[in-house]
Amino acid sequence: MNWKIPYFRHDLGQVELDSLAGVLKGDILTTGEAVSAFEAKFASYLRQRHALAVTSCTGALHMALLALDIGPGDEVITTPMSFVATATAILEAGATPVFVEVEADTGNLDPHRVEAAITAKTKAILPVHLYGLMCDMRALRTIADRHGLHIIEDAAHCIEGVRDGVRPGELSDAACFSFYATKNLTCGEGGAITVNDDALAERLKLLRLHGMTRMAHESAREGYRHWDMVVMGWKYNMSNIEAALLLPQFDRMDAKLVRRHALAERYDRAFAGMDGIKVPSSRPDSVHARHIYTVWCHGCARDDLLAYLHAERIGAVVNYRPIHLMAYFAKRYGYQAGDFPIAEWIGNCTISLPYYPDMPLEDVDVVAQAVEGCLSQARQRHAAPSRARRA
Numbered sequence: 469m470n471w472k473i474p475y476f477r478h479d480l481g482q483v484e485l486d487s488l489a490g491v492l493k494g495d496i497l498t499t500g501e502a503v504s505a506f507e508a509k510f511a512s513y514l515r516q517r518h519a520l521a522v523t524s525c526t527g528a529l530h531m532a533l534l535a536l537d538i539g540p541g542d543e544v545i546t547t548p549m550s551f552v553a554t555a556t557a558i559l560e561a562g563a564t565p566v567f568v569e570v571e572a573d574t575g576n577l578d579p580h581r582v583e584a585a586i587t588a589k590t591k592a593i594l595p596v597h598l599y600g601l602m603c604d605m606r607a608l609r610t611i612a613d614r615h616g617l618h619i620i621e622d623a624a625h626c627i628e629g630v631r632d633g634v635r636p637g638e639l640s641d642a643a644c645f646s647f648y649a650t651k652n653l654t655c656g657e658g659g660a661i662t663v664n665d666d667a668l669a670e671r672l673k674l675l676r677l678h679g680m681t682r683m684a685h686e687s688a689r690e691g692y693r694h695w696d697m698v699v700m701g702w703k704y705n706m707s708n709i710e711a712a713l714l715l716p717q718f719d720r721m722d723a724k725l726v727r728r729h730a731l732a733e734r735y736d737r738a739f740a741g742m743d744g745i746k747v748p749s750s751r752p753d754s755v756h757a758r759h760i761y762t763v764w765c766h767g768c769a770r771d772d773l774l775a776y777l778h779a780e781r782i783g784a785v786v787n788y789r790p791i792h793l794m795a796y797f798a799k800r801y802g803y804q805a806g807d808f809p810i811a812e813w814i815g816n817c818t819i820s821l822p823y824y825p826d827m828p829l830e831d832v833d834v835v836a837q838a839v840e841g842c843l844s845q846a847r848q849r850h851a852a853p854s855r856a857r858r859a
């Protein structure tokens with residue numbers, strides 16, 4: 469597709485190529501020094517003792533659940549308004565996802581409804597910081613403490629977020645991040661998990677690589693020594709190649725966030741008072757990580773708006789149709805339309821608009837005008853039959 473305004477464009481370039489060349493000139497392509505350097509930077513950015521680089525956020529969530537001994541027979545409370553991986557990671561661990569309705573103004577898991585879903589089988593709460601706006605972690609921590617539950621954060625959208633002075637990972641057992649192709653920090657495919665607990669970090673290191681007590685680059689550095697396999701582990705380790713792409717991006721993170729905020733404010737101004745569009749709330753007590761710019765369109769069918777924008781060669785996608793109504797979940801757990809009306813309303817209305825740091829500010833106005841064009845067409849269509857009836 470020849471987009472006039474693409475949905476997303478990455479900004480990786482010469483510095484990433486130079487960094488990659490550094491790795492290619494060395495001997496270790498798999499997990500090694502570049503990964504360690506990335507982990508140190510990522511942990512310090514998030515004010516955590518440990519960061520482990522892995523192949524995806526899905527893998528990070530899976531590992532976090534396993535490391536906390538959550539598995540068959542256990543329930544994990546989460547949100548239906550997320551990417552499916554939030555819930556499939558719970559299934560991968562053998563546990564059962566229990567969905568709880570979301571807040572009408574943000575789309576985030578509603579802490580006021582969490583306690584009613586807790587049973588004797590509940591082991592953890594798995595909130596998602598949707599679009600980059602942090603959930604109310606203080607409220608969730610209070611509930612988790614009252615019931616002896618773990619918290620694992622799906623922070624795939626939220627590296628830079630802060631709420632009430634709290635960053636992802638600071639009030640939970642583990643926070644999981646994604647470096648997927650469109651994420652604020654990206655290497656195409658990748659992820660990380662941050663934890664403060666030393667023993668948990670050691671367990672996660674084993675789970676990340678087959679349960680092995682030694683990694684290949686340690687043998688390369690120190691000479692071969694026999695290793696043992698001490699627990700059942702997975703193959704989730706990040707390679708130096710991805711880490712090389714990620715490392716230089718730290719220098720641009722803050723500037724990119726400033727730019728994302730400028731673009732979001734321009735969108736917000738354009739949509740303020742636009743009949744048929746609701747902008748999800750941000751919060752004065754929060755730094756919004758601004759991963760995606762999403763609006764909820766109720767002035768026309770969302771899919772009509774999607775088609776209209778695509779016809780104008782403007783990229784747009786849907787984040788997300790609710791998980792509980794995905795065919796697999798509906799069939800396996802018997803979910804039906806009406807089970808989570810707020811998440812379903814958002815799922816029917818939500819549309820994510822072009823948004824990336826190098827996007828020209830003026831393109832925001834072009835997108836907003838196109839949205840208004842589609843809405844005004846719908847208004848005319850709506851008005852036409854009643855005019856005809858009056859005539």
Ligand SMILES: Cc1ncc(COP(=O)(O)O)c(C=O)c1O
Nearest residue numbers: 524525526551553624646648659
């Ligand atoms: C909210 C959320 N959770 C989890 C994931 C899974 O991330 P990954 O693709 O790194 O496994 C994504 C990916 O887009 C996501 O948006």
